[in-house]
Amino acid sequence: MPCLSCSDLRVSFRIQKKTARAVRGVSFELDDRKTLGIVGESGCGKSVTASSIMRLIPAPPGKIEAGTMLFEGKDLLSIPEKQMREVRGRRISMIFQDPMTSLNPVFTCGHQVAEPLILHKGMGKRAAAELCAELFSEVGIAEPKRVFSSYPHNLSGGMRQRVMIAMALACSPRLLIADEPTTALDVTVQAKLLELLKKLQDAKGMSMILITHNLGIVAGMAHDVMVMYAGEVVESAPARAIFDSPRHPYTERLLKTIPSIEKRSGRLTVIPGTVPTPLEIPDGCPFHPRCQRATERCGKEHPALRRVDGGGGKHQARCHLYG
Ligand code: SF4
Numbered sequence: 001m002p003c004l005s006c007s008d009l010r011v012s013f014r015i016q017k018k019t020a021r022a023v024r025g026v027s028f029e030l031d032d033r034k035t036l037g038i039v040g041e042s043g044c045g046k047s048v049t050a051s052s053i054m055r056l057i058p059a060p061p062g063k064i065e066a067g068t069m070l071f072e073g074k075d076l077l078s079i080p081e082k083q084m085r086e087v088r089g090r091r092i093s094m095i096f097q098d099p100m101t102s103l104n105p106v107f108t109c110g111h112q113v114a115e116p117l118i119l120h121k122g123m124g125k126r127a128a129a130e131l132c133a134e135l136f137s138e139v140g141i142a143e144p145k146r147v148f149s150s151y152p153h154n155l156s157g158g159m160r161q162r163v164m165i166a167m168a169l170a171c172s173p174r175l176l177i178a179d180e181p182t183t184a185l186d187v188t189v190q191a192k193l194l195e196l197l198k199k200l201q202d203a204k205g206m207s208m209i210l211i212t213h214n215l216g217i218v219a220g221m222a223h224d225v226m227v228m229y230a231g232e233v234v235e236s237a238p239a240r241a242i243f244d245s246p247r248h249p250y251t252e253r254l255l256k257t258i259p260s261i262e263k264r265s266g267r268l269t270v271i272p273g274t275v276p277t278p279l280e281i282p283d284g285c286p287f288h289p290r291c292q293r294a295t296e297r298c299g300k301e302h303p304a305l306r307r308v309d310g311g312g313g314k315h316q317a318r319c320h321l322y323g
Contacts, residue, residue: 002029003175003207004053009067011048013278014060020278022048024231026067030175030224035201035208037218037239039254040228043275046211049228050177052077053209054094055084071175090120093168097180099160103152109163110148116170135166140196158189165197172204179211194221216258219243224314227251230276230286233305234318241311248317249291285320293321 011023023045030036038046051057052064055076069076076087096102104112113135114128123131129148136144139162152160161181168176178197182190198221201208210221218225218239226236227248235248246252256269273290276282282289288298297320305318 001032003032003034003071004030004209005068005070006049006053007068007070009049009052009069010065011045011052011057011062012065013062015279018279021281022062022231022278023052026228026231026233028226028233028236030207030209032207033201033205034223035210035221037222037225038209038211038228039213039215039218039225041213041254041271041275043277044228045231045278046213046228047179048231050094050179050209050211053177054088054092055081056094086120089116089173090171091173092175092177093171093173094177094179095161095164095168095181097183099157099164100152102164103160105152108149108151109155113163113167113170116167120171131170132166135170136163138200139163139166139169140192141166157185158193161185161189161193162196165193165200169200169204173206175207175209176201177209177211180213181210182217183212190217197221214258215243215254227254230281231278232286232318233316234287235316236305237311237315241315245310247308247315247322248319249293249321250287253290285318295320 007027009023009026013020013022026049028036038049040046048057053069053076057064064077067077072091076084110129110132113132117123117128117131118125133144133148136147141147141159141162147155147159147163181197182193185193194217210218212218222239225239225242227234227250229250235242235246235251242251246255253271257271259268271290276286284299284301285303288294291298303318303320305316306323308315308317308322
């Protein structure tokens with residue numbers, strides 16, 4: 001049985017009296033102890049999808065219009081808020097992109113990591129502080145005592161993100177959602193943190209959703225990959241199939257943008273144009289204004305997500321080139 005099963009998720013926002021459809025019918029399954037990488041440029045609906053799992057869409061202006069999100073026998077989109085609070089932080093945790101804005105600046109790091117242990121696990125202050133110190137060591141913090149009594153602004157970006165990881169792991173969640181967890185960090189710190197996340201996931205038997213705009217990052221981390229564009233899934237497959245034989249022109253272009261150490265000369269590859277805003281999604285295939293393989297049909301007819309060859313029967317693409 002999958003750890004999480006999302007079906008036909010639809011999320012919109014009311015902006016200036018118009019409805020912006022940020023997520024348009026997204027479905028996916030995440031297996032136990034596996035990692036699903038959700039990839040796409042900014043504005044493709046990745047983070048809105050992740051926030052919907054935790055039901056963190058601000059309403060208004062946001063609204064989860066439809067869909068089911070099955071986790072441990074419950075539909076997270078329809079259970080009462082009280083039950084959802086039990087799930088958040090305890091069974092599902094999230095790591096955000098910028099720890100400086102996610103950690104509370106007026107509380108010490110120790111206080112913030114111990115809080116879920118006291119709230120969700122009913123631990124006493126002393127026991128929570130001891131476990132907190134253990135968690136800090138586990139995530140590679142060399143001076144747990146100093147960090148325990150430090151405020152977020154006293155720490156470097158990499159150290160703050162380690163505190164966020166410790167906080168996310170505090171209640172031993174079954175599912176960890178990492179939304180661009182290393183984007184705000186230096187490249188060398190990024191590599192160390194990704195390695196740490198992978199090690200902790202294996203050790204604790206968690207499932208993970210890793211959201212990133214960088215296909216290079218998911219290459220070493222994800223078992224399955226879902227590529228999103230304009231609020232839809234445009235391709236999904238086991239990671240190997242995505243990297244060895246991408247089918248959707250958008251995925252092909254994303255792969256070409258990964259900088260390579262072998263390409264010592266020449267310009268970096270870019271995808272011309274920009275992602276349409278949810279208020280201006282073009283008719284037909286939303287990628288057609290940027291697609292080098294677009295035909296007349298692409299501007300008129302919206303392609304369906306279809307199964308394509310390979311990927312052990314799990315490879316799907318949304319493109320008129322297939323079917
Ligand atoms: Fe390109 Fe057409 Fe396929 Fe869209 S449907 S990705 S425009 S070829």
